[in-house]
Amino acid sequence: MASSKTALYTALAANLGISATKFVAAGITGSSAMISEGIHSLVDTLNELLLLLGLSRSKRPADQKRPFGYGREQYFWSYVVALLIFAVGGGISLYEGITHLQHPEQVEDPFWNYIVLGIAFVLDGYSLITAWKAFNEKRGNQSLWSAIRNSKDAATFTVLFEDASDVLGLIIAFLGVFLGQVFNNPLFDGLASILIGILLVGVAGVLARESKSLLLGEGVDPETARQLKALTEADSSVQKSQRIATIYLGPEEITLAQDVVFQNDLTTDEINKAIVRIHAAIMKSFPSIKHAFTQPVALGETSEKR
Structure with a gap:
């Protein structure tokens, strides 16, 4: 800047x-x-x-x-x-x-x-x-x-x-x-x-x-979106990153929202801890992401359908 x-x-x-x-x-x-x-x-x-x-x-x-x-x-x-x-x-x-x-x-x-x-x-x-x-x-x-x-x-x-x-x-x-x-x-x-x-x-x-x-409202480029998906799915608690949506609020300020399918045997507390881990990993690799939101969903479902 x-x-x-x-x-x-x-x-x-x-x-x-x-x-x-x-x-x-x-x-x-x-x-x-x-x-x-x-x-x-x-x-x-x-x-x-x-x-x-x-x-x-x-x-x-x-x-x-x-x-x-x-x-x-x-x-x-x-x-x-x-x-x-x-x-x-x-x-x-x-x-x-x-x-x-x-x-x-x-x-x-x-x-x-x-x-x-x-x-x-x-x-x-x-x-x-x-x-x-x-x-x-x-x-x-x-x-x-x-x-x-x-x-x-x-x-x-x-x-x-x-x-x-x-x-x-x-x-x-x-x-x-x-x-x-x-x-x-x-x-x-x-x-x-x-x-x-x-x-x-x-x-x-x-x-x-x-x-x-x-x-x-522009989002990140396809390659960055792919890397965000890979970072999310690298966590052992995740089955699949179902949908990723991003938007630039400024040159160095991005908001991320994603739908994630977690492993079936996880408790609510374990899912919450996994979300914190995922957000920390994403923000470490992409400091421009200032806001991150993760919505747990079932396989094949997205929050848009709710």
């Missing part, structure tokens, strides 16, 4: 400074692409604040109202961030680009645009490297897309996507300004703004889908 906060604070500091300089350059030059990039960085600044809020609120201890804690706060605010990127970042950039195409104005002196874009590229590039390192700490040997799909740390992959779109957006903005000057055609600037909007809408769609899935 510390790596997530490092990436967030780095991105926040970079975007706060960059958004101000982009708007100043846009005001001086009248560049549509620079206005879109300024909006992009401003939205990203707000997003980092919301993600930090989500991380903070997710750490609140469980209470009577939320007996399993507030871990999903992080997923909720990540979903809000995705909606903001879509509606504010993408929507306004598209509007600005279309307006510029309808009423094109040539950028007279792009000097300040190039200066700001260069500074922003260095700062956003550093922020992207920081986010990439934080993401790689948890990625392991998975491919990039598999790691994103399997990641339960919404803050980290959200910042990674934001920073990557920042760098791509800067390249698009630079090309829009540069080509507009080379061909003396202001339409390139407006087209760059539209492309930035499309980029943000696409990123928002991916983030919304991943955050929604986590918010609705």
